[in-house]
Amino acid sequence: MSGQAAPRMASPLGEALAPPFVWAHRGASALEPENTLAAFARAAELAADGIELDVQLSADGVAVVVHDPVLYHDGAAFHLRRPAGVDARPVFVGTVDAAELTGEPVVFPDGRRARLARLEEVLAGLPAWMWLDVELKAGWVYDARLTGVVASLLRARPERCLVSSFDHVVLAEMCRHAPDVPRAALCDARLVDAVAVLASVPAEMWNVRRAFVTRDDVVALRQRGVGVSVYGEEVRYQMAELSTWPLAGVFLDDPRDGRPVASEVPPSAPR
Numbered sequence: 134m135s136g137q138a139a140p141r142m143a144s145p146l147g148e149a150l151a152p153p154f155v156w157a158h159r160g161a162s163a164l165e166p167e168n169t170l171a172a173f174a175r176a177a178e179l180a181a182d183g184i185e186l187d188v189q190l191s192a193d194g195v196a197v198v199v200h201d202p203v204l205y206h207d208g209a210a211f212h213l214r215r216p217a218g219v220d221a222r223p224v225f226v227g228t229v230d231a232a233e234l235t236g237e238p239v240v241f242p243d244g245r246r247a248r249l250a251r252l253e254e255v256l257a258g259l260p261a262w263m264w265l266d267v268e269l270k271a272g273w274v275y276d277a278r279l280t281g282v283v284a285s286l287l288r289a290r291p292e293r294c295l296v297s298s299f300d301h302v303v304l305a306e307m308c309r310h311a312p313d314v315p316r317a318a319l320c321d322a323r324l325v326d327a328v329a330v331l332a333s334v335p336a337e338m339w340n341v342r343r344a345f346v347t348r349d350d351v352v353a354l355r356q357r358g359v360g361v362s363v364y365g366e367e368v369r370y371q372m373a374e375l376s377t378w379p380l381a382g383v384f385l386d387d388p389r390d391g392r393p394v395a396s397e398v399p400p401s402a403p404r
Contacts, residue, residue: 143182145382154382155391157181163386166247168198181388183264188252190276195231196252202226202273212240227274256290264293271300284310297340304334328357343367348378355379
């Protein structure tokens with residue numbers, strides 16, 4: 134990943150920043166195919182503070198960067214999502230070896246093709262100043278090897294990494310494998326006692342859909358040592374307001390939506 138812009142001095146674990154810490158959601162996924170090396174490189178060029186990506190294990194135990202548990206094969210190629218008007222069979226990511234998953238480009242919904250990456254490739258190419266949020270996918274099918282594999286890979290980059298998951302049991306497993314790696318609990322709901330939920334993992338941060346949290350919630354949790362980051366389509370439209378909240382971070386498909394200063398956007402970058 135070359136040609137990166139100068140980074141801000143920022144940390145999702147430290148004091149809240151204004152504007153907030155910007156996570157490039159699945160890389161700069163509004164500009165490049167999501168969760169690909171191209172999306173991560175674009176995020177670095179646009180000076181995102183960190184990238185968020187999704188990881189699952191292939192059948193042979195390799196950490197592959199992909200969000201959906203199912204790909205669709207039309208007899209010639211994998212599609213990231215079910216293609217309209219094409220006869221394609223669903224294939225679980227965890228039933229395919231990494232060489233097949235990452236060897237040929239996958240067809241994305243907009244017709245572009247890009248190769249799926251291995252987590253180790255991302256770790257090797259990520260600029261030293263960028264943070265990495267590795268979301269552990271554990272939905273329909275969970276591979277018990279996942280936390281051990283990811284923990285082993287993160288040892289190659291011990292700083293500026295954290296893990297997150299909607300599955301808090303998986304986060305607790307990750308804590309046992311790599312207790313020094315910070316953890317962020319994902320939860321699409323309002324919580325009666327977020328501090329107690331996070332303490333049970335344990336996790337230092339709560340990543341939550343914007344609709345399920347208020348400014349007062351964020352302030353109260355910050356005072357109790359919990360960092361809150363928000364995601365959702367509405368975030369990009371509410372940055373003026375959200376930049377006044379003591380947020381740990383925001384998740385954006387286009388990092389420029391969190392950087393209102395025009396000089397930070399390369400003139401050649403598409404919008």
